[in-house]
Amino acid sequence: MKTRKLRDITVSEIGIGCMGFSHGYGQIPPEDYSIEAIRKAYDYGCTFFDTAEAYSPNLQGIGHNERIVGKAVKDFRKDIVLATKLHIHTEEVGPDGVYPVIRRHLEASMERLGTDYVDLYYLHRLNLDIPVEEVAGAMGRLIDEGLIRGWGLSQVGVGTISAAQAVTPVSAVQNIYSMVERDVEKEVIPYCLENRIGVVPFSPIASGFLSGKITADTQFEKVDDVRNWVPQLKKENIIANQPILDVLADFSARKKATNAQISLAWMLHKYPNVVPIPGSKNQERILENLGASEVELTSEEFQALETALDACTVHGHRGFEEQQGGRMKDWDREKK
Ligand SMILES: NC(=O)c1ccc[n+]([C@@H]2O[C@H](COP(=O)([O-])OP(=O)(O)OC[C@H]3O[C@@H](n4cnc5c(N)ncnc54)[C@H](OP(=O)(O)O)[C@@H]3O)[C@@H](O)[C@H]2O)c1
Numbered sequence: 001m002k003t004r005k006l007r008d009i010t011v012s013e014i015g016i017g018c019m020g021f022s023h024g025y026g027q028i029p030p031e032d033y034s035i036e037a038i039r040k041a042y043d044y045g046c047t048f049f050d051t052a053e054a055y056s057p058n059l060q061g062i063g064h065n066e067r068i069v070g071k072a073v074k075d076f077r078k079d080i081v082l083a084t085k086l087h088i089h090t091e092e093v094g095p096d097g098v099y100p101v102i103r104r105h106l107e108a109s110m111e112r113l114g115t116d117y118v119d120l121y122y123l124h125r126l127n128l129d130i131p132v133e134e135v136a137g138a139m140g141r142l143i144d145e146g147l148i149r150g151w152g153l154s155q156v157g158v159g160t161i162s163a164a165q166a167v168t169p170v171s172a173v174q175n176i177y178s179m180v181e182r183d184v185e186k187e188v189i190p191y192c193l194e195n196r197i198g199v200v201p202f203s204p205i206a207s208g209f210l211s212g213k214i215t216a217d218t219q220f221e222k223v224d225d226v227r228n229w230v231p232q233l234k235k236e237n238i239i240a241n242q243p244i245l246d247v248l249a250d251f252s253a254r255k256k257a258t259n260a261q262i263s264l265a266w267m268l269h270k271y272p273n274v275v276p277i278p279g280s281k282n283q284e285r286i287l288e289n290l291g292a293s294e295v296e297l298t299s300e301e302f303q304a305l306e307t308a309l310d311a312c313t314v315h316g317h318r319g320f321e322e323q324q325g326g327r328m329k330d331w332d333r334e335k336k
Pocket residue numbers: 016017018019020025050051124154155174175201202203204205206207208209211213260261277278279280281282285288289
């Protein structure tokens with residue numbers, strides 16, 4: 001598969017989000033199936049795997065997903081880029097500052113991942129009690145010590161990114177981005193392009209909406225399924241956003257591709273520093289999503305798609321700036 005750079009870290013131009021093997025999209029698959037899925041993705045050419053310490057069933061406990069990913073990649077770990085994330089809770093930070101806290105989280109993640117370094121280590125959510133500059137300083141130390149190759153931030157705006165960047169250059173920003181969540185196009189992506197920072201869109205298929213496989217009658221699972229609160233998956237928004245799916249269906253028919261592939265090919269065409277990490281619990285869909293790398297849009301096709309999308313109003317909005325303990329559930333608060 002073609003590659004891209006997240007600052008100095010080379011990755012396949014599409015990665016996979018591993019969260020669904022542990023959390024967030026209802027019933028999780030048997031572990032053997034998830035491990036096989038990750039290995040099939042690697043065999044296909046994927047070299048970028050995204051996890052987090054918080055991804056565990058029902059967000060109880062910690063590290064379920066990292067353990068699965070670690071087992072899956074053990075035979076090719078050195079050939080891939082492993083990205084994981086941490087939360088820092090205010091009460092963890094003592095007089096020695098944030099460095100020992102981050103190091104403790106990192107060492108626990110490395111043990112679960114079966115590795116002695118992490119390629120890309122993200123702060124999962126900004127904690128407003130802890131200045132991002134301090135986090136950046138600690139991440140810089142971990143880079144100097146060879147424990148991480150680069151670091152990143154998630155769900156942040158340019159003010160936070162630039163404050164962090166001034167202390168330790170940022171490799172990647174992982175914010176929500178898809179055809180129906182485009183706020184990052186205004187400032188975040190231009191800033192990142194200018195500063196050699198990769199943008200790693202999460203939920204690039206809008207939690208499945210853009211695949212066209214979800215209808216207003218789709219019932220989501222009651223437990224541990226984020227689709228119950230994803231704005232575009234509210235019944236009324238699924239109905240109101242149909243024109244976007246019609247645009248996608250038109251292009252997927254023309255390009256003999258699937259809706260999900262077109263939604264990924266669109267962002268790959270639009271920005272050279274964007275590396276989406278679609279998530280799926282299904283082996284066929286994982287390969288389908290990676291196959292978007294082979295869907296080339298010409299400039300004319302891209303422009304026509306862009307114009308058609310611009311003519312649609314998007315219903316339902318989440319936005320990209322979130323803090324720990326804020327509007328969103330505090331992902332690993334219930335651990336241990
Ligand atoms: N930094 C953060 O705060 C944050 C937040 C959320 C997610 N993430 C990361 O980003 C990754 C991706 O995000 P996401 O999983 O929320 O969103 P996503 O990739 O937009 O969508 C995942 C959903 O779409 C469905 N889907 C995926 N590919 C499909 C296809 N080709 N056809 C039909 N349905 C398809 C999946 O169902 P099936 O499983 O049934 O295929 C799943 O329900 C996660 O795995 C995680 O690693 C990070």
